[in-house]
Amino acid sequence: GHLLFPNISEETYENIPGQSKITFLLQAIRNTTAAEEARQMAAVLLRRLLSSAFDEVYPTLPSDVQTAIKSELLMIIQMETQSSMRKKVCDIAAELARNLIDEDGNNQWPEGLKFLFDSVTCNAVGQMATDFAPGFQKKFHEKVIAALLQTMEDQGNQRVQAHAAAALINFTEDCPKSLLIPYLDNLVKHLHSIMVLKLQELIQKGTKLVLEQVVTSIASVADTAEEKFVPYYDLFMPSLKHIVENAVQKELRLLRGKLLNALFMQDASDVMQLLLKTQTDFNDMEDDDPQISYMISAWARMCKILGKEFQQYLPVVMGPLMKTASIKPEVALLDTQDMENMSDDDGWEFVNLGDQQSFGIKTAGLEEKSTACQMLVCYAKELKEGFVEYTEQVVKLMVPLLKFYFHDDILQPLNTKPAESMPLLLECARVRGPEYLTQMWHFMCDALIKAIGTEPDSDVLSEIMHSFAKCIEVMGDGCLNNEHFEELGGILKAKLEEHFKNQELRQVKRQDEDYDEQVEESLQDEDDNDVYILTKVSDILHSIFSSYKEKVLPWFEQLLPLIVNLICPHRPWPDRQWGLCIFDDVIEHCSPASFKYAEYFLRPMLQYVCDNSPEVRQAAAYGLGVMAQYGGDNYRPFCTEALPLLVRVIQSADSKTKENVNATENCISAVGKIMKFKPDCVNVEEVLPHWLSWLPLHEDKEEAVQTFNYLCDLIESNHPIVLGPNNTNLPKIFSIIAEGEMHEAIKHEDPCAKRLANVVRQVQTSGGLWTECIAQLSPEQQAAIQELLNSA
Template sequence: MCIQFVNNPEKNESYRHSSLEVITSICESTPSAVKKRAHALIPEILKSCLLLMTEMDDDIEEWLAVDDVDEEEDEESANIGMSSLDRIACSLGGKAVFQPFVDIARHLLQDGDWKRRHAALMGLSTIGEGCQRSMEPKIETVVGTIVPFLQDQHPRVRYAACNALGQMSTDFAPTLQKKCHEKVVVGLITALIDLSCPRVATHAGAALVNFSEDCPKQVISAYLPVIMEKLEFVLENTFKKLVEQGKKLILEQVITTIASVADAAQDQFVTYYSKLMPPLKFILEQASDDRFKTLRGKTIECISLIGLAVGKDMFKEDAITIMTLLSNTMSELAPDDPQCSYMISSWTRICKVLGSDFAPFLPKVMGPVMRAASYKPDVAVLEDEEVQHDDPAWQFHSIGENKNFGIRTSGLEEKVTACDMIVCYARELKEAFAPFVDEVAEQTLTHLRFIFHDGVRSSAAETVPLLIECVKPQGLERMRSLWTRFLPALTAALKTETDLDVTVELISAVSESIDVLGRNGITPGELSEISVLVQEQLNEYEKRRQEREAEEADEDEDPEDANEKMNAENEEEAAVLARISDVVHSCFETFGPDFVSFFDPIFPAVVHLLDPKRHYADRQWSICMLDDLIEFAPQGAANYQRQFIDAMLRAVEDEYPEVRQAAAYGFGVMALKGDSEFVPALAAALGPLCNCIARPGARDTEEGVIATENAIAAVAKILKYGQINIDPTQLIPLFLSWLPTWEDKEESVHIYNYFCDLVETNHASVLGVDNSNLPRLLDIIISSFHLGAFDESDEKNHSVMMRMQAIVKTIASNEAIFQSLLAQANLDEGRLVTLRGILDPQQQAQH
C-alpha cells in the first residue's frame, strides 16, 4: 500500500513522503526481514525512490542563473527520494540493492526524459556508501556508464554526471583513481572548460577536488600539465567575469580545485607556483568587497595549500608577507565572518611550512588563540516562559518539569578552532613551542573534562603526547613531570567518556605518549596501569557490542548480513578497537618480551575477538595484536600459539581482505623470526596463503590488493626463512607468476629480496630451460620500478633496488642477447623509459 501511495502523483505530497518514510524505516529497523520476506519488493521500493527523484522543476533558466554554490533547489520530493534511497542502501546492503538498482538505472539512462536520466545518475552516486563492497569490484563498468553523460544535451544531466563521479571518487578511493583515472580526468576537464554553463563547470571542478583528495601522487602527476593548463585558462576567464560582471561562482570553485590539485601533487606542483601565486595574491588584495568574503577566504586557503605543496624554500618569502597581512586583518573581522575559518586553517598550514620560522609569529598569534581556547560558556536553567528560542547565541534543552538547560554557544566554535590550532602549533613547532607548554598543559587537563563540546576534549587528548614531545630536549625528568599528570587524567577521562570519537583520541594519546617517552620514560607501575586500561576498554567494547545485539535482536537476522553491515556505529567501534591495538603495538614495540607478562591478562579478550561469527573488524584488530606479540615477543607467541593458530589459518582465507592482510602479515613475521616452534604453523599456512592469492577478485579493491601482496610476501618469507622441509620447485614458478607487486611498499623489500636470491643463484625453476624465462624476469624487474614498488626515501629499499639494477645490467652486458630479450619482453614505451633509467642511474635521477 505504501508503495502505491508513493507512486501515485495524484495523492497529497505529504502523504507520499510519509509513505516512503514508513518503507525506509521498516528497511532500517528490520533489514533481514525485508530481504527474506519482501525480497521481490526491493526493486519496487527502489523505483519508488527514483520516481520521487524525478519530480524536479522544469524551469532551467532559474537553475542556470544561480551564482551561489550553497543556494539549494526547492525540490523537496527529489531530496526525500534521494535521502531515502541512501538510507535503504545502507540498511539492506549491496547484495540486496546493487544489482536490482543497476538493472533499473540502465533503463532510465536510455530514457528521453532528462529527469529520468538525472535520477539514475544521482541514484548511482547515492547508493555508493551502502553498496560499497558490491559496487567497488564493478567500478570500471559503473564509471564507464556515467562518463558519456558528461556530454548530455541537458545541463542538469551533465551536472548529475559530475556529481556521481565526484561522490564515487570519495566513496571508492583510491580504487577509482587507480583504475578509472583517464576517463574521469578527461571527462571532468572537458566539462570544466565549458564556461557557457557555469553551474556544470563549477560542479566539474568540485568533482575534480574529490578525485584529487585521495589520488595517488603518481596518478595525478601524470595529468598535471593538462589539468593545470585548463585550470589556468578557467582562472583567467572567470576572473574577467568577476571584474566585468561580478560573477564569482566558477572562480571560487576553480581556486578550490587548484588548491586540491596542489595538495595531491605536492612537490610536482613547483612548476606552476610562479604562474599562479601573483594572480592569487592579487585577488587576495583586491577582493575587498563584502560580496567576495568567501572568495577571499578560499584564495587564502588555496595559497596556503600551494605553499604546503611546494615547500618552505619556495614559499617562505610569500608566506611571511601573507602571514603579516592575515595577522593584521584578523583582528578587524567579526567572529561570524566566513574569512575567519579560512584564515585560521591557513595559519596552521603556514606553520607547517615554516616550521621553526613560524616561531616569531607565536607571541602575536598565541594571545588571541589562548583567549579563545580559555572561553567558558555561560549556562543557565530557565523556566519555559523565560526561554528565548530565537536567540542564536543560546541553545536550550528541556530537562523536564517546565525547566530548560541553556548554554551560550556564541564563543564555543571559536574555542574549538583555537584548540585545534594549538594542536597544530605544538605538532609542528616542537621545542619552539616549549615556552607555552605549561600554560597549555594546565588548560589541557581542564579540557579533558570539558562537557560542553566533544571537539574540545578530542583536541585536549591530541595535545597530550605533543606537549611531552615539545619538552623532549629538556630531558626525561621534564617529560615525566607532564606524563605523571596526564596518565591519571587520561585514565579518569576514559572511565566517564561516552562519545566514541573522543574515546578514540584518548586511547591514541596513551599509545602516542608511550612512543614519545620510550622504555625509560614509563615505570612498571605505569605499564601495569596501561594494561588495566586496555582490559577495561576491551570489556567496555564487548559490553557495548552485547547491548547493540540485544537492541537489534531479530529472529530473522542472517549472521552473514550482520557480519557485513558496517554502519556509522560499527565504524566508530572499529576505530576504538584499532586504537586499543595501537596501545598494544606501542607497548610491544617499546618493551618487547618484557610486556608479555602485562599482556597475559589481556590475551583472553583478544582471542575472544577471533570468533568468525563476529564483525570482521574484531578479527582484523585481534590478529593485529597477535601480530605484535609474534613480532616483538616471538617466544611468548610460541607459548600461546595453540590458542590462536587455527583461527589465523582460517583468517588467511577470510571473506574480508582486511582480515586476510592481518593474518598473512602474521605468518610472514613468524617466518622472519625463524623460531623452530613456528615451523608446523608455517607449513600449514602455505596452502591457505596460495588460496588467498588465487581467490577470484583478489585484486579488485585496494584492500584486496594489499591483502594479496601481504600473502605473496608471507610466502616469500616462509620459503626464505621458514626452515620448513619442502621442495620449493613447484612453489617458485607460482611465486614468479604473482609478480610484479607494487602497492604495499613495505612488503616489496621482502618479496624482491627473495626474487633476487633466486635469480642470483641461477635457480633452475626461475631461469627456465635454456634461460627461457629471462624476458619474463626482465619484465618483472622493470615493471616493479615503473609501477613504483619501492619507497626510495626508505633506506631499507636501497639494497634490493641496487640488486635488481645489477641483475638488469648483467643481462644487458651482452648487447645482442639483450636486444633479443627486449623484443620478447614486448615492453611498452613507459617501461622502456624506466629501463633506460635503470641502466643509467644519472638519467633516472634527472627523471
C-alpha cells in the same frame, strides 16, 4: 497517517508499485494547482525513491516510459517558476543522472547532461563534480569549464553567476592537476576580468555576493594548479591588496577573510607583512569576528607553503592563535524552565541531562577555538623541531581539552585535535633532549589514559586511543609506569568486555518485534563503531609490545582470555581478524617467549589461513610468517604444517581478485619467510620455483620489501634454482624486478632498491646476457629498469 496529498492516504501510496510511483510523483510535481507543500513533498519522495530503490524501480520500466520520465523532468525544470521547487527538481535530475552513469563513468543520459550544460543548473553540475570526482572531471572537463565560465559572465543574473563560481570551486577542488593545466590561462583570465568587474560593483553598489565566490574560485584554482599558478600572481595582486586594505566595514569582513586565504604562493612574505599590518588591530576584534578564523587559516596555508621558513613568523602569529585557542566557553546548568526562556537567545546549545536539567554551552567563539586548535596541530606537523619553543604552552592548552565533553560536528576538531596533537608535540619536543621530553609525556600520559576510560563519543575515543598508541611509539620502552599499566589494563579489559556485551545486546534487538531494516541499519552503525574501537585496542597493544617486548607478557595475561574469545570460530570476522592481529604482535615482538601461549592461538591461526574472510586469512598468514621469522625452534613443526595451507590459498582460482589479493600476498610472503628462516622445515628446492612464479607483490608494500630482500639473498648467493641452468631464469628475474618498479613496490630510498639495482648492474657488465634479458622485456618494463638504475 498524515495526508501527503489531499486525495491519497499514506497506505495507498505505500501500495502503489514502483513504476507507477514514479509516474504518480511526477504528476504531483507537475500539478501546479496543488498546494506548494504537496509538490515539494512529492519531489522529495521521488528523489528518495531514486536514491534508495533505483535498481528496483527504474530498470524494470519499459524504455519508452524511461524516455518519457527523462524528458518530463527536463521540461519541469524549464517551466518551473518557483526557485526552491526548481532546485528540488534539479536534485531529482542529478540523482537520476548519477544512477545512469555506470561503473566506468559512461553516461546513459547524454541529452540530460547536454541540457544541464545548456541551462547550466550549476548546482547540479557542482553536485556531480563532487559526487563523481575525479571520473566526472576526466570525462567532461572541456564542456564543464567552458559552460561554467560562460555562465559566470552572465552579467544579467547575480545569483546564477555566484552559483557558477561555486560549481567551478567544486569542479576544480577534485580536478586532477594535469587536467586543469591546459585551461589555466583561459580560466585565470576569465576569473580576473570577472573579479575586476565585481570589484567595481562593490565600490559602486556594495554588492559582494559574486565577488566572494569568485575570490574563493581563484583560491581553489591556485590550490590545484600549485606552482603553475605563480606566473598569474602579479595579475591579481593589485586588486587583492586593494580589497585587503579597503574592506574594513563590518559587512566586508568575511570577504576580506576569504581574500587572506586567497593570497597565496609567491609573495608569501609580502602577504605575511600585509597580514602582520592588519595584525596590530587584532586585539580590538570581537571574539566572533569572521576575519579571525580566516586569518588563522591563512597563516596555516602560509605555513604549508613556506614550510620551515615560516618559523620566523611564529612570534607574531602565536599570540593571537593561543588567545583564540584559549577561549573559555560560557556554560550553564539550567532547569527546563530557564532553558525555555533562553532558547530564543542566540548561540546557546543544550544537552539534556534528564531530570528536568540541561547543560547549556554558548557556541560563539567555539568555532574559532576549534579552527585554532586545528592550526596548532598543523604547525606542529609542518615545523617539527622548529615549533619546540611553543610545545609547553600548547601542551598545557591541549591536555585539559581532552576532557572537553561537548560534541557537535562543528566542534569535532575541538574534540579530536587535542589528541592528535600529542604525538606531534612529542616529536617537536624531542630536540630538547630526553628530560624535557619525559616531563612533557608525564603531563600528557595520565590525561590520555583517563580520557580513554571516560570519553563517551566513539569517534573522539578512537582518535584518543590512536594518539596514545602513537605516543608510546615515540616514547618507547619504559614510558609507562606500574600505575599506568594497571589503569590501562583495567580500561582495555573493560573495553573488550563491553565489546562482547554490545554484540549480545544487538543479537537481542534482532529478535525484537520492532526489528526492521531501519533498526538493522543503526545496529550495523553501532557494530562498525565497536569494531573501530577494537582496532584501536589492537593499536595500543601493538605499540606496547613493540616497545616493551616480552617483559609485558605477565601484564598481558589479564587480557588473554578476552583475546582468545575474539578468535573463537563463532565470532564475526572482524573479531577474529583483530584477535589474530594481537597474537601476531605477541609472536613478532615476544619471539620465543610467545610459545608459552601457543596453545591458545596456533590451532586457530593454522585453521584461519583458509578462512572465508580475506581479512582473517591475511591476519593468519602474517602470523605464520612472523612465526617462521621470529619464533624459536618450538615453532618448527608448525612451519612444516603451515606450508601446504599457504600454498592452497595462493593457488586457488580467485586468489588475485581485488578483495583477495592482500591476503594472498601475505601468504606468498609467509612462504618466503619459512624458506628463509626455517629452511630445514621445508623442501626449499621444490618450493622455490613456485614461489618465484608468484612474484612480485605489489599491493602490500611491507611484504613486497621482505620478498624482494629474500630474492636478493638468493641471487647474491648464486642459488642454482633461482638463476636456472646457464642463468636462463635471469630474464624472468628482470621482469619481476621491472614489475616491482612499475608498481612502486619498493621506495627508492629503501636499501632493498640498491640491492636490486646492483643485481641489474652485475648483469649489465656481461654483454650478451644483458641484451638477452632486456630483449624479453616490454617497453614499459625496460623503462622501469632504467628508472631503477637512475635512482637507486
